[in-house]
Amino acid sequence: DGGITQSPKYLFRKEGQNVTLSCEQNLNHDAMYWYRQDPGQGLRLIYYSQIVNDFQKGDIAEGYSVSREKKESFPLTVTSAQKNPTAFYLCASGPKKQNYGYTFGSGTRLTVV
């Protein structure tokens, strides 16, 4: 079955450490996205990529980095420069067609201690 997979589901890291969240899709979608969700807030866009080897900053890109070396994969690195990294991170993908929404992964809950 086609889908989008995020791993791990739960992640704990010490303050000051970089951590990379995995996102893989086999839906043949061109575009991929990373969102962050905090309690009581909506999804905020971190980075997005419309095509391989190209990506753009979203609304809250500071302290994060991404790569898009393959169509299927869009890993997100949370760096030590991110001031409040503890959050629920959601990866999504979508086709180029305008009337399509996104398919979301099941999310990674990152806790920095």
Next chain:
Amino acid sequence: GQNIDQPTEMTATEGAIVQINCTYQTSGFNGLFWYQQHAGEAPTFLSYNVLDGLEEKGRFSSFLSRSKGYSYLLLKELQMKDSASYLCAVKDDYKLSFGAGTTVTVRA
């Protein structure tokens, strides 16, 4: 940029109807989406509107007025499993921007 507003919380009784409003101001518009999200889970797609009017899908309906920057999601015959957060999202040329979500609590 995008500015998307929706109520924070709503409570309704099982079997009743609830309407969740969403207003938006956007720099570009290629459709309005509604998603359902249960606590700790990924959002799931409910509906899509790009033209003015009502779209009906079973117990869920969504309405759009582009001139007013307004949409609503109507949930009919509420069930306990409908207790969730409902997210309004607007698509510009490249990406979806989300409102903060409306938490709906269904009481027995």
